[in-house]
Amino acid sequence: MGESGPEVRLAGRIESWRPKGKVVFGHLEDESGRIQVYLRSDQLGDRWALAELLDLDDCIGVAGRLMRTRAGEVTVRASAVELLAKSLRPLPRGKREVLEDGTVRDHGGVADPEFRYRQRYADLAVHPEVREAFRLRTRIVARIRHLLDGAGFLEVETPILQPLYGGAAARPFVTHHNALDMSLYLRIADELYLKRLIVGGFERVYEIGHDFRNEGMDRSHNPEFTMLELYQAYADYGDMMGLAETLVTDLVRMVSGGLTLTRDGVTLDFTPPFARVRFVEGIRQGSGLDVLEAPEATLRERLVQAGRPADEVAGFTGGKLLDEMFGTFLEPRLIQPTFVVDYPKPISPLAKEHRADPRLTERFELFVQGRELANAFSELNDPDDQRSRFEEQGHHRAAGDEEAQPFDADYIRALEYGMPPTGGMGIGIDRLVMLLADQDSIRDVILFPALRPETA
């Protein structure tokens, strides 16, 4: 029982508090951990009056010598104490009681997910494992920056408020600029601005930022989310596949120390090269049909056979029909890391025509656990082809497709100056973090997920 260790000063939040007559034992916690403090009336003098007023969750500072209790715990024997911040509202701390027979009884703690998301500050304050998940998120993003910077990529910032939105198929949020008296859109993608920078001579650029999509919310969709987009001149989608493998395997190694992750009882193997399956061939394997050859009526019949409601299927045509075939017959099987390659042209309006088949584009998406992690292509750099693809989108739009992309004349003008052949890729950071941090809900990797306002 050491009585006179070194003198220390420390501050923290009161995590436990056990007054016992003229002494009190408690634990202080801060980001670095927790330590026991021991306050005695005979050592604190007139400060003892303050000690008697302290409560759980107050933030205090103490000074004193380190000692060891009879139980052997390193403890600060306080010679001074001060209040740094008062807690007026108890944190929802759980207490775990271990009874003599070994059964465990929990008291309190937060079970209500709404409480955790709405009052994330309290969730973080009482759950070290939640803090750890968000630290991991930051390490993942930092590691991605490190890798891209090391590969010669330039991190840039492009407009979030855009007069025209584009680069993806989604409905935008609309806002209004008062001084200009005009509508602006919150970006749904960075794509078209980043490719303008390729025209400008930056040959490797990337941006990590929020995109905004006015769509439904569920456990893999938040209205604002974090996207990595990168573009590399004089590269194609094959190079992007290599880069995707490099990034993903590096991150898997960082979190697991190896090349596998176990999720939902399944061992995911990230040993490169990842599996590759052609879009058309993969759907043929699942459905027996070639989506580029078979009549649309035949494809619709096949969907109904597979259990899709007939009245719903009746409305599917063109790109929508292709998406549905993919979602029904191929996507659910993509558990192990898999590149789906060579998407049909109608569902890839910004991707370059395939060098071997004009019906296809040089595009891939990376899937893991049936979820899309990355989307990449050889970028369409022919302004005339891009113009006609935009015009095609315009027809879809006129036909009522709200997610068809608007015609961007300035982007065509940029391409007319000549954009070098370019490979580009987008990676949804939130979903990547979900995979790496083993979280099932996007709300568990976003600090303040979108919620409806609280009612009084």
Added chain:
RNA sequence: GCGCCGCUAGCUCAAUUGGCAGAGCAAGUGACUCUUAAUCACUAGGUUGUAGGUUCGAUUCCUACGCGGCGCACCA
């Protein structure tokens, strides 16, 4: 947007077929100078998510609304 489930004290949860709404932790008061779920005694805490309806009587049954979770749709 649709469907299912949930909402009781600051937190976690009870409450028989509809019959006075309770407990643990947290809070307050008192006792206790090596505690760690501290212990012991006492006290306070509620328009049972909101608004209606049925009923002698509603936490419980019905309707609408709000918020959340899950699933579907949409999408990344």
